[in-house]
Structure formats: C-alpha cells, structure tokens
Amino acid sequence: MAVEIERKFLVCGDYKSSARESSHIVQGYLNMDKDRTVRVRVRDDKGYMTVKGPTNGVSRYEWEKEIPRDEAAGLLALCPAVIDKTRHLVDYGGHTFEVDEFHGDNAGLTVAEIELSSEDELFEKPSWLGEEVSHDRRYYNSQLLLHPFKEW
Numbered sequence: 001m002a003v004e005i006e007r008k009f010l011v012c013g014d015y016k017s018s019a020r021e022s023s024h025i026v027q028g029y030l031n032m033d034k035d036r037t038v039r040v041r042v043r044d045d046k047g048y049m050t051v052k053g054p055t056n057g058v059s060r061y062e063w064e065k066e067i068p069r070d071e072a073a074g075l076l077a078l079c080p081a082v083i084d085k086t087r088h089l090v091d092y093g094g095h096t097f098e099v100d101e102f103h104g105d106n107a108g109l110t111v112a113e114i115e116l117s118s119e120d121e122l123f124e125k126p127s128w129l130g131e132e133v134s135h136d137r138r139y140y141n142s143q144l145l146l147h148p149f150k151e152w
Helices: 069-076 141-146
Strands: 003-011 019-033 036-043 046-052 059-067 082-092 095-102 110-115 129-132
Touching: 019 069, 019 141, 036 069, 036 141, 046 069, 059 069, 082 141
Parallel strands: none
Antiparallel strands: 003 059, 003 110, 003 129, 019 036, 019 082, 036 046, 046 059, 082 095, 095 110
C-alpha cells in the first residue's frame, strides 16, 4: 500500500526566485467523499489518475498512474468543476516543496506541500513558509472546488 505523508503550509514570501521548475496543472474530481477521492489531472503534456483514501494525521493512502493526456482531458470534461494552478518545485534543506499558486476562483491562495518519509520527520523551513494548514480541510484541493478561496 502506498502511503503519502504530506504537510501543508501557507506561503508568505518570495519562493519563485528559488523555483527549479514550474508546470501548469488542471485537475478535477470524479468522486469526493470522506473515504476516498478520485482525481484526474493534466500536468503540462501528461495525464494522471489518482485515488486517495481518508486522511489519518498527515498520512493517507495514495495510488497514482500516468494515463494518456487525451484520456485525462476527456475525463476532466466529466468533472463538474476544475482546479487551475501553477506548481513550482522549490528545493530547500534536502527536500522539495511543491508550491501551488492557484488561479480562477482560488486566485490569491498559495500553498506549499512537503512529502516526508515519516510523520515526525524533521525538516528545515524556508523563510517564506507560513502557517501550517495540514489539518484544515478547507485547503484540500477537493474542498477548494466546493468552497473556493474567493468566498472565504
């Protein structure tokens, strides 16, 4: 079983000058309930299908497979709404932070995620890393579709 251990933080400073890579992501959800989400994503020229289980602490089951981009685009058309964002990869202190800059109804929101090998793994925090929001469901991408940042 693949387990994702991820912590999430708001961003409050300049990270872009340190980004080594950026990509455009459009994603939607074919299923969103408390026990599982089924996500389809187009990231630049690739497609992905992901299934995530319920969150336990900062851990959750995750299964992801690359699928043809055109199939992912077709599945996105079945989604009632999509998340549009730019992902910036920023290396810092031996880890890679995935910094998501949201667009559309979630414009103005920027969140950084870091994947860890254990829930208690220590990591160095860059100066632009703000408040931790790992346990705040409002910041889950699936929840941002239901309650966009512009409505907060």
